[in-house]
Amino acid sequence: MNLLNRLKIQHKLALLCSAFLLPIGILTYLFIGQTEKDVTFAAKETPPAAAPVSGVARGEYLVRAVGHCGECHTPRSAMTMAVDNNRFLAGNPKKTGPEGQLSPNITPDKDTGIGSWTEDQIVTYLGTGNRPDGDVAGGLMGESIQGTLAGYKDMTKADLQAIAKYLKVIPAVKNKIE
Numbered sequence: 001m002n003l004l005n006r007l008k009i010q011h012k013l014a015l016l017c018s019a020f021l022l023p024i025g026i027l028t029y030l031f032i033g034q035t036e037k038d039v040t041f042a043a044k045e046t047p048p049a050a051a052p053v054s055g056v057a058r059g060e061y062l063v064r065a066v067g068h069c070g071e072c073h074t075p076r077s078a079m080t081m082a083v084d085n086n087r088f089l090a091g092n093p094k095k096t097g098p099e100g101q102l103s104p105n106i107t108p109d110k111d112t113g114i115g116s117w118t119e120d121q122i123v124t125y126l127g128t129g130n131r132p133d134g135d136v137a138g139g140l141m142g143e144s145i146q147g148t149l150a151g152y153k154d155m156t157k158a159d160l161q162a163i164a165k166y167l168k169v170i171p172a173v174k175n176k177i178e
């Protein structure tokens with residue numbers, strides 16, 4: 001094949017790339033970027049300009065913007081590891097859990113979540129690590145409660161109560177984690 005023909009073929013290939021492959025690549029990039037943005041930066045993940053001072057709104061603020069409970073407790077896609085905020089706090093099995101740790105469903109579902117825990121039991125758990133069944137929080141949760149410098153145990157009782165109140169009003173999601 002002479003040089004001219006080779007250049008013609010290369011040119012055709014280049015055209016093919018710019019006509020089809022690049023747009024497909026960019027569309028894929030935009031689309032995946034967009035879905036990831038939607039999922040990981042859901043509007044509510046943006047903390048309000050001023051922190052609410054009390055009640056359920058305070059609890060939501062503490063769970064989302066301070067405690068980042070969703071990082072471990074909101075289900076992640078095994079494919080992309082993106083969090084699925086439509087099932088906020090519904091738990092992760094070991095496969096998608098933080099550092100391979102199972103993170104329980106903490107929505108108010110009675111069977112698969114913590115619907116049977118009272119607000120006081122949630123406050124005690126976050127403040128001390130002591131579970132209603134007499135056991136103690138382990139793994140990353142134990143570490144998050146105790147903290148290296150500060151953990152959930154160092155939050156004020158009023159704030160832990162706000163978190164407990166909030167956890168009672170989020171949608172119950174049936175999601176058995178084992």
Ligand code: HEC
Nearest residue numbers: 067068069072098101102103104106137138139140141144
């Ligand atoms: C770094 C990951 C991580 C973060 C952040 C985290 N958790 Fe956990 N959580 C876990 C793990 C892992 C367990 C299981 C602990 C165990 O096995 O003892 C757990 C257990 C729990 C439990 C016990 C549920 C049950 O059914 O046994 C509650 C309640 C809970 N977390 C609430 C919270 C709240 C509220 C926050 C935010 C303030 C939070 N967690 C933040 C990882 C995390």
